[in-house]
Amino acid sequence: MTTPDQAPTTPPCATLIDGVPADRIPVADRGLQYGDGLFETIAVVDGTPCLFDRHLARLREGCVRLSIPPPSEDQLAAEALGLSRGVDSAVLKLILTRGEGGRGYRPPDPSRPRRILRLAPWPAYPDAWRSTGVRVRYCRTRLGHQPLLAGLKHLNRLEQVLARAEWDDPDIAEGLMLDLDGRVIEGTQTNLFALQDGQLLTPALDRCGVAGVVRGLVLETAWVLGFRVVEAALTPERLAAADALFLTSSLAGVWPVKELAGLPVDPDQVPAELRAGVLEAAFRP
DSSP, X not given: OOOGGGOOOOOOOEEEETTEEOSOOOTTBHHHHHOOEEEEEEEEETTEETTHHHHHHHHHHHHHHHTOOOOOHHHHHHHHHHHHTTOSEEEEEEEEEOOBOOSSSSOOSSOOOEEEEEEEOOOOOOTHHHHTOEEEEEOSOOBOOOTTTTBOOBSOOHXXXXXXXXXXXXXXXXEEEEBTTSOEEEESSOEEEEEETTEEEEEXXXXXXXXXXXXXXXXXXXXXXXXXXXXXXXXXXXXXXXXXXXXXXXXXXXXXXXEETTEXXXXXXXXXXXXXXXXXXXXXX
């Protein structure tokens, strides 16, 4: 298997808008006007979008919850494969907006969704982040509570934008975000896991946060390997007492944490079989 860090090719950016090569959308598009839409960030390895069925499943759920007419999944697959063909490693971003509408928040009836697929180069993450671990900090920006949007990968990302602007130290890979009650929910672009007393803990995402596709893969892999998995309320104090911490995303795969808010964490305590199983599945062409 070729993994992205082994084949750091840099494909030219390419974009399809409603199946046509283009790089502009109308100013009246509701994704631009209101963040009214969804997106998926997909790893491409050896010409294939990884975990594509899982990404489509999350997009499908988002369409149901936001009442956006779902696109043809066969059409999305054909366009995604067309952009990815012949590319060793890249990032495919799939955006679905509600389309154009008049002034005001009321959704148009009928909605005519717009799909945007964009291929971009693989991010320049250091190889050591996956092998020997990452340094992580806490963010001041808090996540608000909105159960109707919890778990979705929607286009409203201003909380994450503000949080990511809080640091510019290239040695810090990620910042953890708390909610209004002081519970640690996720990273700015990753999901969080902790190991403590033989249990695998991860924050509940019933009020805020994004349910990452690799998060789901970790939960399934851990169950198969016999780990007890618990969705728990995690606080900074509880994380400080954890035996191990790691972060996941479609592009990171698994990043063990070696330092959190200046305190050392042992990255070698992340079970090797769990890391290997998740990475194998996450980047399988």
